[in-house]
Amino acid sequence: MTDKVSAADRSRMMAAVRGKNTKPELAVRAALFSAGYRYRLHRRDLPGSPDIVLPRYRIAVFVHGCFWHGHDCVRGRQPASNVEFWNAKLDRNFVRDLSNRAALEAAGWAVATIWQCSAAQEIERLLRELADRSHVRCDLAMSELAR
Numbered sequence: 303m304t305d306k307v308s309a310a311d312r313s314r315m316m317a318a319v320r321g322k323n324t325k326p327e328l329a330v331r332a333a334l335f336s337a338g339y340r341y342r343l344h345r346r347d348l349p350g351s352p353d354i355v356l357p358r359y360r361i362a363v364f365v366h367g368c369f370w371h372g373h374d375c376v377r378g379r380q381p382a383s384n385v386e387f388w389n390a391k392l393d394r395n396f397v398r399d400l401s402n403r404a405a406l407e408a409a410g411w412a413v414a415t416i417w418q419c420s421a422a423q424e425i426e427r428l429l430r431e432l433a434d435r436s437h438v439r440c441d442l443a444m445s446e447l448a449r
């Protein structure tokens with residue numbers, strides 16, 4: 303069975319799926335911005351150039367397309383054609399994601415992954431995490447003042 307999508311179409315799709323400033327990524331940025339958090343985009347000096355970085359909280363955020371990053375969901379299913387090609391490619395992405403995460407964590411970053419299929423919930427979770435961390439910072443500041 304051959305692939306119904308031509309090579310040219312496939313590569314256009316790949317470019318679209320892998321591109322920066324994807325819809326879920328814009329949603330994350332909008333949520334962070336309206337909650338008043340400062341962030342940097344696509345820091346190339348960090349492993350895997352995370353899509354969004356909150357330097358103050360030392361959190362790196364990856365916004366992942368389910369297909370490309372092998373999410374365990376309906377969208378993450380591997381294509382039925384060219385199985386070997388896709389398996390190899392997607393396995394490489396998976397391994398690369400793991401090693402980027404490990405390198406970031408080793409450098410003291412917390413890593414958050416926002417999956418395309420569940421972006422809204424993941425964004426909420428990220429905002430809660432940030433709120434927790436700002437309380438910690440706030441408590442520290444208060445204890446400094448109390449001295």
Ligand SMILES: [Zn+2]
Nearest residue numbers: 368373375419
């Ligand atoms: Zn997914």
